[in-house]
Amino acid sequence: MEARLMQPEQFQQTFNRLEAEVQKVIVGHNDLIRKILIAFFAGGHVLLEGVPGLGKTLLVKALTHALGMSFKRIQFTPDLMPSDIVGTEVLTDTSGRREFQFKKGPIFAHVVLADEINRATPKTQSAVLEAMEEKQVTVFGESHVLASPFIVLATQNPIELEGTYPLPEAQLDRFFFKLLVMPPAPPELREILKRTTGAEIPDAGRVLPDDNGDLVNAMKQLLRQVMIAPPIEDYVVRLVHATQQDGQNGGAARTTIKQYIRFGSSPRGAQAIILGAKGNALVEGRVHVSYEDVEKITLPALRHRIILNFQAEAENITADQVIGEVMKQVPRQ
Amino acid sequence: MQATPHAQERSAAEILLDRLAAKLSQHALWDTLLLIVPPFGAAIYALAILFRGATVDTWAIGIIVMLAFAGTVGATMVRYRRSAPEIPQVAELADRQSGAKDHFLTLATLPSGNYPVSFILRLRRESSAFGNRIEIKRDFPYKIKGSAYGSMAASLLAVLLIQLIAPVVRGGTRVAPVEARLHQLADKMATKPQLKSLARQLEALAAKLEDPKATVQEKQQLAEQVEKQIEQQQKQENTQENRNLLGEASGALEGAEQQVASAQSRNEQQKGGGGIQSNLPQKGEGESKESQGAGAGQEDSKTQSNSDIQQGNAGTPKPNQPAQDKNPQQGETADRNQTDPNQANKDPDKEQAGKTQNGSKEGAGKQQASDQPPPQGVAPADRLYPSGEGKQGLQGAGYVTVQLPEEIAAEGKFESRPSKDSKGGRSRSQIPVSNVPLPAHIPNAASEKQQLPLEYRGMIR
Numbered sequence: 163m164e165a166r167l168m169q170p171e172q173f174q175q176t177f178n179r180l181e182a183e184v185q186k187v188i189v190g191h192n193d194l195i196r197k198i199l200i201a202f203f204a205g206g207h208v209l210l211e212g213v214p215g216l217g218k219t220l221l222v223k224a225l226t227h228a229l230g231m232s233f234k235r236i237q238f239t240p241d242l243m244p245s246d247i248v249g250t251e252v253l254t255d256t257s258g259r260r261e262f263q264f265k266k267g268p269i270f271a272h273v274v275l276a277d278e279i280n281r282a283t284p285k286t287q288s289a290v291l292e293a294m295e296e297k298q299v300t301v302f303g304e305s306h307v308l309a310s311p312f313i314v315l316a317t318q319n320p321i322e323l324e325g326t327y328p329l330p331e332a333q334l335d336r337f338f339f340k341l342l343v344m345p346p347a348p349p350e351l352r353e354i355l356k357r358t359t360g361a362e363i364p365d366a367g368r369v370l371p372d373d374n375g376d377l378v379n380a381m382k383q384l385l386r387q388v389m390i391a392p393p394i395e396d397y398v399v400r401l402v403h404a405t406q407q408d409g410q411n412g413g414a415a416r417t418t419i420k421q422y423i424r425f426g427s428s429p430r431g432a433q434a435i436i437l438g439a440k441g442n443a444l445v446e447g448r449v450h451v452s453y454e455d456v457e458k459i460t461l462p463a464l465r466h467r468i469i470l471n472f473q474a475e476a477e478n479i480t481a482d483q484v485i486g487e488v489m490k491q492v493p494r495q
Numbered sequence: 496m497q498a499t500p501h502a503q504e505r506s507a508a509e510i511l512l513d514r515l516a517a518k519l520s521q522h523a524l525w526d527t528l529l530l531i532v533p534p535f536g537a538a539i540y541a542l543a544i545l546f547r548g549a550t551v552d553t554w555a556i557g558i559i560v561m562l563a564f565a566g567t568v569g570a571t572m573v574r575y576r577r578s579a580p581e582i583p584q585v586a587e588l589a590d591r592q593s594g595a596k597d598h599f600l601t602l603a604t605l606p607s608g609n610y611p612v613s614f615i616l617r618l619r620r621e622s623s624a625f626g627n628r629i630e631i632k633r634d635f636p637y638k639i640k641g642s643a644y645g646s647m648a649a650s651l652l653a654v655l656l657i658q659l660i661a662p663v664v665r666g667g668t669r670v671a672p673v674e675a676r677l678h679q680l681a682d683k684m685a686t687k688p689q690l691k692s693l694a695r696q697l698e699a700l701a702a703k704l705e706d707p708k709a710t711v712q713e714k715q716q717l718a719e720q721v722e723k724q725i726e727q728q729q730k731q732e733n734t735q736e737n738r739n740l741l742g743e744a745s746g747a748l749e750g751a752e753q754q755v756a757s758a759q760s761r762n763e764q765q766k767g768g769g770g771i772q773s774n775l776p777q778k779g780e781g782e783s784k785e786s787q788g789a790g791a792g793q794e795d796s797k798t799q800s801n802s803d804i805q806q807g808n809a810g811t812p813k814p815n816q817p818a819q820d821k822n823p824q825q826g827e828t829a830d831r832n833q834t835d836p837n838q839a840n841k842d843p844d845k846e847q848a849g850k851t852q853n854g855s856k857e858g859a860g861k862q863q864a865s866d867q868p869p870p871q872g873v874a875p876a877d878r879l880y881p882s883g884e885g886k887q888g889l890q891g892a893g894y895v896t897v898q899l900p901e902e903i904a905a906e907g908k909f910e911s912r913p914s915k916d917s918k919g920g921r922s923r924s925q926i927p928v929s930n931v932p933l934p935a936h937i938p939n940a941a942s943e944k945q946q947l948p949l950e951y952r953g954m955i956r
Contacts, residue, residue: 389610389618391601393583449614452597495583
């Protein structure tokens with residue numbers, strides 16, 4: 163294990179180069195880019211939420227170019243069928259012999275962009291989400307393993323909710339991070355205009371080599387080796403525990419939090435926090451997790467895992483506000 | 496320390512953490528001591544004040560002190576354990592001080608064996624680099640906390656309060672009377688061969704104190720005698736136990752003397768009447784008072800001063816005294832003769848006879864006066880009636896005038912010498928004063944005006 167382990171410096175260098183290449187295309191959103199990359203090396207999937215035109219699709223494309231991996235985009239519509247995603251058996255005629263052959267769907271790519279995922283029916287959504295979790299699909303009783311590394315970057319529009327099928331909580335939980343794509347600030351907007359309205363439109367260069375599977379896997383392995391002190395693990399546990407309502411694993415949400423929460427975070431939330439924190443530590447050149455890493459990761463890791471109740475909606479309380487309150491109320495030690 | 500991946504290769508950071516933990520533990524111990532010791536001291540002081548002079552056995556005091564000490568030690572240990580920093584807290588402090596990002600915390604708490612050695616070595620290296628920024632003496636100096644100041648202030652306040660209320664409380668706690676204490680001490684001292692004679696004397700003193708017929712002077716004298724012997728014995732004594740016993744006896748004797756002195760002052764207060772004298776003829780009793788006054792010069796100075804204080808103006812120096820100061824005993828006698836008009840009217844031979852009669856005994860009449868127990872429960876007016884007159888009236892009293900002592904003193908300045916003239920021609924300084932109410936039907940009293948009571952003077956003037 164020790165011999166094959168990538169050096170932390172190498173990880174940091176590669177990561178920084180990837181960031182830099184994506185930032186050539188995407189103006190601003192540095193934090194967003196970093197968290198997508200962390201989720202990628204942690205083996206998770208990302209849900210991007212933002213209004214149209216903020217560069218979500220461009221971001222994913224730039225990332226794919228930098229990674230040098232196969233990329234497929236699926237535009238989710240209400241009439242999209244699961245077979246359109248995972249693939250299907252088709253009758254083929256090869257040398258006079260007819261047989262069913264599996265035709266792979268777009269899910270068989272390293273990077274899959276599920277654009278406006280909430281516009282597809284739950285049946286289709288489920289097909290994608292199953293692939294996300296199992297890293298394989300089963301068609302006509304035959305399992306097909308997905309490409310490795312594999313990441314789904316789904317987007318959804320917070321407006322125009324008519325005719326959409328919001329993702330159920332169980333499916334939301336499969337996403338490692340939920341990232342909010344915010345409109346650019348004026349300086350960033352100026353830079354966007356400069357870059358996109360000129361004669362040359364910049365493109366992200368390739369960072370990873372062609373045969374990059376081993377390299378990415380080594381980076382993933384290194385990320386999981388990052389050390390975390392027991393008090394910091396306890397802090398993560400307390401954070402997640404504090405989001406849980408009474409009756410849900412004996413949760414201990416404070417009154418100010420409890421009144422807005424219908425369901426708290428699942429253990430997947432804690433897993434996401436710790437893996438994300440480890441990734442953040444490596445990116446910052448450390449081989450151990452600090453409290454700051456945890457605090458940076460908590461919001462994107464928990465915001466889609468906390469289901470707010472009607473009172474929160476009525477009072478316009480967001481999940482981010484609730485998590486912020488949780489972090490205020492839960493001491494580090 | 497919980498995490499020592501390779502204990503045999505302790506890095507500078509881990510050593511620093513250990514040193515820092517020890518230092519902070521010391522700080523916690525000091526904090527605890529400064530918080531708990533002042534109340535303990537105050538409690539010991541309170542006990543010492545409350546039980547001072549009380550008959551409490553040494554072993555009981557020892558047990559109380561031991562219990563208090565044990566309680567203090569227990570409280571100190573409990574608080575110290577609660578306040579002593581644990582390794583994660585120490586590591587966090589080190590991280591904060593050095594600007595590290597939880598390097599020390601991870602190093603101190605990481606379970607061994609789960610992580611690559613290269614990572615641990617790297618963490619140690621980085622932590623040691625951060626550790627170089629820390630100088631324990633400079634970065635973690637000991638500062639007295641506010642709680643310690645509060646504890647000290649509260650303890651001082653308690654001591655002051657105890658000092659104020661101790662006399663009140665001590666009255667309640669001093670259950671054993673002096674006589675009983677003397678008996679107890681005599682019993683204890685009787686067991687020591689060197690102190691047997693003193694024990695017998697203490698017994699005798701206790702018996703004397705309990706004897707209602709014994710005069711105050713006798714008690715006083717015996718107490719002083721025993722005290723002197725105890726002092727001598729204390730000087731000679733080598734054994735600590737005996738010395739303690741003698742110290743206790745000395746303390747008890749002081750209490751006995753105080754008791755006797757207070758009894759004496761009570762008696763004199765009842766006799767003399769608060770610094771106001773009467774011109775009523777005092778037969779017998781007046782003479783005995785005079786004799787007592789004459790003999791008072793030979794009394795112990797302590798007793799004399801007590802008497803002076805209780806008698807108020809009786810001992811106040813007068814302008815005519817300087818001439819008599821050469822012979823204090825005579826001067827005092829003369830002074831008393833001057834201030835008491837009854838004596839001026841009396842036959843000097845009779846007075847001399849009385850003195851001689853009393854003077855045959857020791858103390859020039861003091862003993863005689865002391866032999867007669869002071870009248871108890873009788874109003875001063877009743878006692879001052881001439882014999883044979885009783886409550887029927889003050890026919891024998893020519894006048895009764897009340898004069899304040901400061902007026903006597905002020906007027907005395909203008910007179911070079913007191914006169915012993917007749918009633919009508921006497922100067923104001925010689926006017927006797929009395930606290931006896933003036934009956935309305937005294938015929939001679941009409942010519943003289945009774946001076947206004949003090950509280951009305953300001954109004955009239």
